Amino acid sequence: MQEIEINGFAIDKFNTHELDASAKQGTCPVCSHDRKPKNQKAKCASYDWERGLGTCHNCNKSFQLHTYKRKGKAEKVYVKPIIKTNPERPEFVSDKVIEWFNTRGISAQTLIDLNVSEGPEWMPQTGKTENVIKFNYFMGGELTNVKYRDGRKNFKLFKGAEKVFYNIDSIVGYEYCVIVEGEMDVLALHEAGITNAISVPNGATLNTNNLDYLDSCIDYFEDKDKIILAVDSDEAGQALQTELIRRLGSEVCYITTFEDCKDANEYLLKYGKERLSERISKSKPVPLENVTTFRDVEDEVTDFVRNGFKPGFQVGLQNFDDIFSTYTGQFITVTGIPSSGKSDFVDQMVVGYNANYGWKTAFASPENQPTYLHAHKLMRKTWQGMPTRDDIGGDRWNQIADHCNSNYFHIDMERYTLDSVLKKGAELVKRKGIKCLVIDPFNKVRDLGGSDDVNRYTMEYLSKIEIFAKKYDVLVFIVAHPTKMYKTQDGKIEEPTMYNIKGGGEWYDASYHGILVHRDYEAKTVKAKVLKVKFQNLGENGAEAHFKWEPKSGCFIPHEPLNITGDKMPWE
Secondary structure (H helix, E strand, O other), rough: OOEEEEEEEEEOOOOOOOOOOOOOEEEOOOOOOHHHHHHHOOOOEEOOOOOOOEEEEEOOOEEEEEEEEEOOOOOOOOOOOOOOOOOOOHOHHHHHHHHHHHOOOOOHHHHHOOOOOEEEEEEOOOOOEEEEEEEEEEEEEEEEEEEOOOHHHHHHHHOOOOOOEEOHHHHOOOEEEEOOOOOOHHHHHHHOOOOOOEEEEOOOOOOOOOOOHOOOOHHHHOOEEEEEEEOOOHHHHHHHHHHHHHHHHOOEEEEOOOOOOOOHHHHHHOOHHHHHHHHOOOOOEEOOOOOOOOOOHHHHHHHHHHHHOOEEEEOOOOOHHHOOOOOOOOEEEOOOOOOHHHHHHHHHHHHHHHEEEOOOEEEOOOOOOOOHHHHHHHHHHHOOOOOHHHHOOOOOOOOHHHHHHHHHOOOOOOEEEEEHHHHHHHHHHHHHHHOOOEEEOOOOEEOOOOOHHHHHHHHHHHHHHHHHHHOOOOOEEEEEEEOOOOEEOOOEEEEOOOOEOHHHHHHHHHEEEEEEEEOOOOOOOOEEEEEEOOOOHHHHOOOEEEEEEEEOEEEEOOOOOOOOOOOOOOHH
């Protein structure tokens, strides 16, 4: 017989079930023999000879019409395990093992379908022979490897055997397949009617450089229009997912997550077969790099249609909250003339965010030195008063000290650069969970690689900060001094705007928000003025909030300004 090739594979045996090769419909080799004699010849299955795949409309099972040869043999010679038990017999595993699998939502029939067996095996973890479950790995119809699992959840693969995907033969003929992280997940998907699921042989690790099993099986994926990745949501699982996408191609990869469950088997137990099958069917394609489509953000759009804009985060000062709020993943530019209270007001804001939402803050504040004085300021605002000598070591002192120690972090460097600060900020996100980063002032935290052109330098500087804010979902404060300001005719220094900062046009354009902090020395008040809000639902441009500064606590107390409209006061 002339060699036939289907799906890129050479046929080892054509029409392995000896069905009517001239027919598109006929009996099912999976279930026909189990039916009543009068129904055994019923035409319950469809045959797709070109794809080499049959589908039964009675038992809903798919089956391969042919067996296949691998394209090429591996250069390395591997040891072949031998299966010693007849996989066709229901006694392939004991009643006790069947009972255990039943507790995991897996039926005896699925164990038979996937050739799961049981028997004695020496396990290195225990140093003795154990009764183990055997997950038998077939490739090209041959037993290629075995994974052993004992009752203590110890695993090992057959020594010297080739590493391949578990259940790899099942995906031949299908236009798509599902890749999971463990054999139990393959069994779970099989239980849900998804028979073209495979598993990596050795789980997921953070080191994904050596996917030798993918090298052995890569030809199985060449004809796939869709490869669904349904791995665990932990760090190792996501690393595996990233490497599989890189190796298999983002254009064919789709992603499935299991909501509040770790994996497919847990999802099966919690939600059942139908929900699991539906979950796989709703997998989403890997987003194209730097391209967003409607489906990528459909959940967010749906939420917006239902609920409108999400409310912004507020600092807990009523008059200021009335005119300003913010989201994370953004940055705020705070400006004002020297000694106007910019740094102090930023401290007030982050202490407020901490009180309201538990946000932690890191400070890169070269001008807020020495560090112990800045720490003292934060302690006073948290204490809402001035601690005394008698308070040192007391319960309240220790409580506030522990709180400040866990929530505020000071980045101290001999020389501050933007790259080093952002690097340390990223580290503090990962290790301490900060949600705010303060750069105070920006001109003391330089970008050494910046352009000599002021506008370009500013654009590049703020671009780096924006990327950091978005990547880590952090709110960044940038304190920026204005250039030299001039006095008005009445002798007062004019209020700066964002355009008064060096490179001002870029500051206004790039900043999500702008806030002016300005002190009125005659009235002994401080005002915070909104210079810019990127989204109008978050604030009101030009609006002001006025405060008295309380010396003991260092807190800003909301204050109503005097009526300056010319109307008479009540006492006049």
